[in-house]
Amino acid sequence: xxxxxxxxxxxxxxxxxxxxxxxxxxxxxxxxxxxxxxxxxxxxxxxxxxxxxxxxxxxxxxxxxxxxxxxxxxxxxxxxxxxxxxxxxxxxxxxxxxxxxxxxxxxxxxxxxxxxxxxxxxxxxxxxxxxxxxxxxxxxxxxxxxxxxxxxxxxxxxxxxxxxxxxxxxxxxxxxxxxxxxxxxxxxxxx
Ligand code: ACO
Numbered sequence: 001x002x003x004x005x006x007x008x009x010x011x012x013x014x015x016x017x018x019x020x021x022x023x024x025x026x027x028x029x030x031x032x033x034x035x036x037x038x039x040x041x042x043x044x045x046x047x048x049x050x051x052x053x054x055x056x057x058x059x060x061x062x063x064x065x066x067x068x069x070x071x072x073x074x075x076x077x078x079x080x081x082x083x084x085x086x087x088x089x090x091x092x093x094x095x096x097x098x099x100x101x102x103x104x105x106x107x108x109x110x111x112x113x114x115x116x117x118x119x120x121x122x123x124x125x126x127x128x129x130x131x132x133x134x135x136x137x138x139x140x141x142x143x144x145x146x147x148x149x150x151x152x153x154x155x156x157x158x159x160x161x162x163x164x165x166x167x168x169x170x171x172x173x174x175x176x177x178x179x180x181x182x183x184x185x186x187x188x189x190x191x
Pocket of ligand 1: 068069141143146167170171174177
């Protein structure tokens with residue numbers, strides 16, 4: 001697990017207690033914010049922030065945004081938090097990020113990189129990009145490009161020797177603009 005540095009709340013009083021085992025501070029980010037490429041943040045429009053997924057994104061339209069990509073189903077807050085905690089616990093593997101338009105407090109872009117740990121290539125790692133979506137009203141502003149650049153940065157930072165993804169024929173042009181090249185074919189078996 002990657003250590004996440006948790007900043008104390010701005011109004012927190014200094015801890016003068018001598019308790020042996022103070023409660024761990026609540027950590028908002030799903031993975032360390034230091035994995036976010038500052039150059040990607042700098043390229044975003046004013047008021048747009050790219051950052052790790054937070055549990056509070058449940059109330060900022062995260063699942064509704066994912067539903068623009070495919071079926072999400074009905075996920076209650078508790079179930080969301082449980083899955084979020086799983087990702088957070090395994091944050092050397094799961095790195096879901098979002099772009100928030102802080103002008104309106106809504107998540108407008110999202111994507112995840114999953115780091116596969118292999119025996120091959122001398123214990124190599126491979127980044128798998130998954131679940132890319134930009135809100136329909138926000139497309140064409142290069143937010144998708146920024147999400148991909150940020151995920152590739154994470155993948156490289158965590159030691160992957162390559163980053164791969166599956167997509168539809170209609171999205172090949174987008175991923176080529178992001179620097180990917182077409183290779184081989186995808187196969188699937190649904191259960
Ligand atoms: N085909 C060809 N070129 C495209 C496409 C496309 N489908 N979509 C965008 N582009 C081009 C843009 O014109 C732009 O080109 P430019 O740099 O010459 O101006 C460049 O790619 C970057 O486009 P963005 O503005 O960053 O793209 P956007 O923010 O609109 O996001 C996305 C693209 C994510 C595909 C969006 O259309 C979307 O959310 N679609 C629905 C969900 C979806 O299909 N997600 C991908 C699933 S695959 C996966 O998850 C691995």
